[in-house]
Amino acid sequence: MDLLIQIIFGLLAALIIGAAMMVVTVRNIIHSALWLITSFFGVAALYLVLEAEFIAVVQVLVYVGAIAILILFAIMLTRHISSEGERLLTSRWWLTAIVALGLFGAVLLPTLAGQTWNIPLPTGPAGTPAPLSGVEELGREFVGQFLLQFEVAGILLTVALIGAIVIAFEERSRRRRVLTLSEEYTLRQRQQATAAKQAPVATADVAD
Amino acid sequence: MIKTEELQINIGPQHPSTHGVFRMLVTVDGETITDLKPVFGYLHRNHEQIAEVNTYLQNMPYTDRLDYFNSMANNHAYAIAVEKLAGIEVPERAEYIRVLMVELTRVLNHAGALGFLINDMGAWQTQLAFGMREREKILDLFESASGARLMCNYFRFGGVVRDLPDDFMPRLKDLLVAMPAFIDELERLLRENEILLQRSEGIGILPRDLAIAYSVTGPVLRASGVAYDVRKAEPYSVYDRFDFDVPVGSVGDVYDRILVRIEEMRQSKRIIEQIIEQLPDAQGGHINPKARQNVRPPVGDVYARVESPKGELGFYLVSDGSTKPYRYKVRAPSFINLTPLGDMCRGYKVADVVVILGSIDIVMGEVDR
């Protein structure tokens, strides 16, 4: 059983890393976005291997179902990017690679070094807390222990939402740029009416 | 503000809802139409020149092919034009039969047109199937009288080709039982349906004055609030003997066009009922026996028009004294009603284009001629 899981883990890890590599190397940005989605799926599968079903499902729901689609939308709606197949890597890609690797190492190495490995699995004496995988536990922790963080995140999201609305909201008077025939007609009539209203005044002025 | 790019889309010439080979070159900004240019002529066969090499009678079946939905109305307009040119009298009975056929055609056309319109809005054929069912019944009647369902070729100069068969009247009376039920049912389906209201209310508005300026005719003109009906404005045939109302709209949008068409079906039914009453007393036979079919009208020109279900259908004929028309011009309602299409669609969404087009009710055979 363990062997099976390790094989699966290896395959998934290879998939995630391979897909991530493809994201930065393929020429077409749409393809790159699709590889990103593959990578997300791999991560979700990894969560499943860890028996964190909820997180896995949320990963799919949020990353694949929402973020990836957002990315795709953004790419496709801006036509200039999607239509060209030019190489995404610049000529100094190796420099970037070194920097990225260095940063990654700086974060990862201490963790790897400081981690004590091979902890035996907590084999259920009654007092041990259940792992945070279930919805119910998650919910309880959100309104219990992590209330502050939860609230802060909530406020942040609300602010972001309001900001998005502000950006997207056009002024009511500017909303419909293309006038329909009847609107044009009404407009012309009103203009004529105002012109007619002003015209006698103007002549009166001249007369005066 | 977000800057967007305009996109050009060709809707047609091969497209499910352009009612034939018709192309609309649409410029869209997002889903909003900024410009629309109708492009047609794919079905152009120079009908008018074909008519110049045919004799007057030989043109009769060609008029069937103009608006193939309403061949009877086309025949009527052409027959009136030639009769006016050649001075042919039409017996009273023949006139009644003609009006009967043309009013049946009107019901048939509107039933079909509404069905197609709702189909364009995305319904899955149900309303169209109901309309087509009633249309089939009327076509059965046409078939028994004229011998053909669509290309009736029923009218002759001075009358109609043959009298109504014996079983025509009983079947017509049966049909008149079903017709109000059908119209009521159609109204129940269309009139208050929220989806349909959303799709048709305020869409494709053509204000009253512009409707006149754009020379649109028929239900489109009436939906814009102009009570102009050739049957009332310049009564031809025996239309001055019937009581019927002219429905008009108040806004001029797609919804008004639907309502006007429904009401016109009712009025046609009224006319048909009056015909059934008056027909037995009508004088004369089904055709003027003195009328020569191989007419040789005197030199001159003439314009005659009828209220075809789609609008004013006119024929302008110039005779040089021979058996063939020197000039034969069709004033086709579908063609002229297309004029405001581009302007009417501006500012609406892509999905509205097909609805507006459907509400104009065109037939490409008539547009391209």
Place this chain on the structure above:
Amino acid sequence: MPHLRAEDLREMLGRDLPGAVQDPSPLQIVPPPSHGPQHGSFVTGDALIDPSRILEAALYMRDTLGYTYLSDIAVTDYLTDGLLEVVYRFYHVDGGPSLALKARLPRENPALPSLTPDWPGANFHEREAFDLYGITFVGHPFLRRIYMWDEFEGFPMRKDFPKQGDKYIGEDE
């Protein structure tokens, strides 16, 4: 229901737009045959307008007489007489028979002022006349062929357009 007759119209036009109405000459239509019955000629009863003043006359119809509805523009090619005749047909929205304005043009480079800026409904009529008869409407916003394709040469409804054969198909086909 207004009931103006063509004669009334001619009289009114002659009064209000002096010089615009022309005297119609009889139309021969077809050449006299060498034998057989003689075809007649005819004189139109409608108002014949000077082509350059057609817009003026049309606006007079609309604004003074109330004939706002431009129903039809028909062109006829009178090859024997060497002219094209354009028939504008107007209606009153309250009903009644039509009134027609006619204008005669030479067959070479015929041109007329366009009615489209004032009657959007004239748009397709004028394009059709341009397409099939080659009449140029000065001031039309989009004067392009409407039925035939843009590269088409010739005006198919003119009487001297060849009725047989197809120049786009070679001999061998």
Place this chain on the structure above:
Amino acid sequence: MDIQRGNIIVMDRRTGKLRAGQGLLQGLKVVWDHWAASFRKNENFTQIRGNFTVEYPDERLQLPQAYRNMPVLLYDDESGHELCTGCYQCQRICPPQVIHITQAKDPVTGKMVPAATEFIIEYDACMSCGFCAEVCPFDSIKMDHVFELSTADHDSLTMRKAQLNRPISYYTSIAPDLWEGVKAGAMKKLQGNIKRRPGVIGMAPSLTEKIKARRQELAEAAAAAPPAAAPAAPAAPAGKLTPEEKAAKLAAMKAANAAKKAGGEAAPAEAPAAELSPADAKAAKLAAIKAANAAKKAGGEAAPAEAPAAELSPADAKAAKLAAIKAANAAKKAAEAAPAVAAPTTGNGTAAPTDEKAARLAAIKAANAAKKAAEQGNNE
């Protein structure tokens, strides 16, 4: 504006109503009613619900009498004579110009006969307007009710007279009332026309074989009565023939050969020679018949060639001549239908004796015609 005899109704848009889905429910109700009612058949004009489908190939609606699809030609059941006189009225009125008529001529006098030898309608271009049936003064052309005409090629829709012929009884079965109205006049005119038609001209091609057989039968009966007449001497030596007879025979054979050649590769015709035939003019006639047969076969499926006329006319020159002419016609037609490959050999060739000139001439004519036709075919 005001309107006489009626009002102007402004359509009520019902804007004030609260729209909370009632319209949607109403629509569902209507559709449900139709669904619920669709399990019974509905054939009544007064009904708007119920299953209206006519399952077409299995069940067919009764077509009205006036129904018109494609024009057909009528012939009289009893005499086999066609009503058509070839007057060209229909050809003239046909708007798409799809009717083509060849009028018949009397082979003897060369005068026009009130009948059509060929009558072609291009069904693929016909617009079913029914003008031809309306103008026909002899009520010969009528509109058929058969509408299942679809084929894969245009050519098979060019209908010739043999395909257009329908008996009057057929027309009375589809449109009894309409025929009743015109019957008397049509039959009267037909009787007048029959009198002016010699031979089998003007008969329905499908019937000529039958009529021929019938006449043969009658003739055999007549021949059996005087047994002496023709012992049908087998192997009568050719040498015994009189020169005149021989000439006739030869000419006929030549005609047959020419026709056969004109027919090209086809025509595995029976031996044209009439070696065994009795020593009289009959031999020539037989040969001619055979020639005609061969030509007809060569013509393939088309060529509704004039029947080779086996009237048991007396054994005289006229019969031979007629047969030869017929052979010539047949050969010509055959050649038209199927362009021949080989040109016929020598035209008149061997000299023929003086008398029985007519027969010889006719045979020569036949040969010539065949040759010409073949040449034409080659040129094409």
Place this chain on the structure above:
Amino acid sequence: MHDVVNQLINTTFGWGWPGWLISLISYLLIATLLFLIAPFQMLFLTYFERRAIARMQDRVGPNRVGPEGIFQPMADGVKMFTKEDIVPDSADKWIHLIAPCIVVAPTMFMFAVVPWGPGMVPVDLNIGLLFFFAISSVSAIGLMMAGWASNNKFALIGAMRAVAQMVSYEIPAVLSLLAIVLITGSLSIVDLINYQGGLFISTMDVASVPDFGLGWFIFTPVGFLAFIAFFIAALAEGERTPFDIPEADSEIVAGYMTEYSGMKFGLFYLAQYVLNFLLCAMTAIIFFGGWQGPGVGWLYSLAITPANPEGGWIFNVLSGALGVFYFLAKTYIFFFVMVWVRGAYARLRIDQLMDFGWKFLIPLTLVNIFGATIWVGLTRWGAAEGLAFVEGWSPIMRWAIAFVVTLALNLGTYLYLARIYAESQSERARMDDEVLERLTNVA
């Protein structure tokens, strides 16, 4: 479900196989079964739809292939397989190829959590509902790929519409379920079904109610409103009329499927119908008790279950058969409703669709969640949760009060929202006075 298989293998062979092998075998078996069932469901659904809609239009529908035309879908399938597969020249070949697969795969995934009968769920995830909707959102990517790879304007517009629609309508769908989840307190689909025993009143709300398997959520005001909202959202998710905008044939030909032919097109078709089936199944499960119905619970209590290993296997079969029957019957009724709606209505416009989703359905479902909290509070809470005043009432009384209160709340909200929504729509349709005023003054 694999416990049954486990039982079966162990009792039949008695070899004491390792648990994971049995799991693997049982999952493989079930997966194969589902992969067989799904396409056949789809084939039958197409036939069913065509026949039903034909009846609505006074026609007969396909009736030539086989008895009553039952083999028509087979003929269509054969046609699909034998058709030429056309890939446009300028298409992105690979994406064009895998897009249909990506669209089909999630719909097959979703079968994993659908219970067919008592104890007959392939995988009883404790977050089954969430799984269902998470996976369904994946197919949006496939649509997007299809639209983009076709290199066709209609296809791209169709894909955009499809994705926008799917993403927006997932929200009301999930929100309407949230009300139900609040009541049951579980995301597990099996729990959801178990909750719906009873007779018009769930046994979980009022314990004394006899269990006829009829305590469906549809009988509560909260459930009813949630059902309406969910079904509408399901129509939109499944791209059914009146929300079949992405493939609106009258406007954009066939949407993202425009450039597909042959079996690739068939796969889209398959995905769509399987998704529709699943959505109908979900509706049946969540609001109409799934396999719950008279007799199933009783039969299942006699069957072999982990809780009752002494039962008779015949009861497994019987309860399973009855449960599957109930479940499929309900599902097909909902599919019929979908067809019915398709037969009666036209299609909305894309902006109206968005308006309807965001301005009508989402507020409605939010209020419904509030109603659900009232329901839970009135029927289940007590002094411990701070609702001391309900303590003395009898359960049936509490249920009745909750019913009346939520009914009033939901009905009021519905009518109010309908009015506001209709007004806002007609406002949009009317000319914008403000704009005109401004433009007049500008000129």
